[in-house]
Amino acid sequence: MIKEYDYLFKLVIIGNSGVGKSSLLLRFADDQFSESYLTTIGVDFRFRTLPIDGKNVKLQIWDTAGQERFRTITSAYYKGADGIVMVYDVTQGQSFDDIDKFWLHEVESYGEKNVQLLIIGNKNDLDEQKQVETSKAEEYCKSHNMLFMESDHVNNAFLELSRKLMAKKDASQPPKSTNVTSNASQQSQSRGVTSSSGSQLNKLSANTSNQKKQKDGGCC
Ligand SMILES: Nc1nc2c(ncn2[C@@H]2O[C@H](COP(=O)(O)OP(=O)(O)O)[C@@H](O)[C@H]2O)c(=O)[nH]1
Numbered sequence: 001m002i003k004e005y006d007y008l009f010k011l012v013i014i015g016n017s018g019v020g021k022s023s024l025l026l027r028f029a030d031d032q033f034s035e036s037y038l039t040t041i042g043v044d045f046r047f048r049t050l051p052i053d054g055k056n057v058k059l060q061i062w063d064t065a066g067q068e069r070f071r072t073i074t075s076a077y078y079k080g081a082d083g084i085v086m087v088y089d090v091t092q093g094q095s096f097d098d099i100d101k102f103w104l105h106e107v108e109s110y111g112e113k114n115v116q117l118l119i120i121g122n123k124n125d126l127d128e129q130k131q132v133e134t135s136k137a138e139e140y141c142k143s144h145n146m147l148f149m150e151s152d153h154v155n156n157a158f159l160e161l162s163r164k165l166m167a168k169k170d171a172s173q174p175p176k177s178t179n180v181t182s183n184a185s186q187q188s189q190s191r192g193v194t195s196s197s198g199s200q201l202n203k204l205s206a207n208t209s210n211q212k213k214q215k216d217g218g219c220c
């Protein structure tokens with residue numbers, strides 16, 4: 001059997017409209033998505049496989065089709081996510097403030113227990129217009145047990161996040177040496193992660209229960 005990946009993680013990207021979430025994903029991901037399917041349910045997802053410590057880590061990264069503009073992202077979007085990437089624009093202080101005022105509450109309401117959080121400060125190339133100081137964001141993330149990176153280190157950000165998720169996965173369920181691919185796909189299905197055909201997306205989008213869940217804050 002061809003060993004495609006050792007770990008599969010679902011990540012979702014959230015943050016204010018216009019902060020550059022879709023651009024960031026486009027820059028980072030490996031491949032194209034199936035347009036017709038995704039526009040139907042309002043989710044774009046892309047993949048990136050990273051070799052980490054001799055293992056292949058496949059990231060399935062979900063992006064909205066603009067629902068954040070109206071703050072109408074459903075709980076189904078967050079379901080089964082191993083990690084949540086919150087993006088702000090370093091030139092828009094409001095987009096950083098809204099992480100605390102709005103997005104974190106969304107995560108607390110809909111995110112899985114134990115979900116790992118990463119904050120990315122995007123548009124870091126616009127140095128002269130910078131409104132959110134790196135040290136301020138760093139301090140905030142540290143006090144909330146979140147990973148933090150600015151967008152000029154986006155690969156590192158996803159690498160760090162992946163390492164955290166690998167460690168959590170190993171701690172909860174040590175990987176077996178045989179039949180790794182089917183193992184990973186079974187695990188992903190039990191968490192509600194889609195296969196590349198997206199066969200579970202409809203199930204997820206149908207699930208809009210707003211059950212409050214207690215998040216334990218992830219870890220840093
Ligand atoms: N200067 C700069 N502009 C960016 C960057 N990322 C995105 N943008 C611009 O920001 C705007 C919004 O980007 P988009 O990806 O649609 O944001 P979204 O609404 O969060 O998905 C677009 O005009 C992008 O070209 C970046 O890293 N630097």
Ligand SMILES: [Mg+2]
Pocket residue numbers: 021022023063064065066
């Ligand atoms: Mg977008």
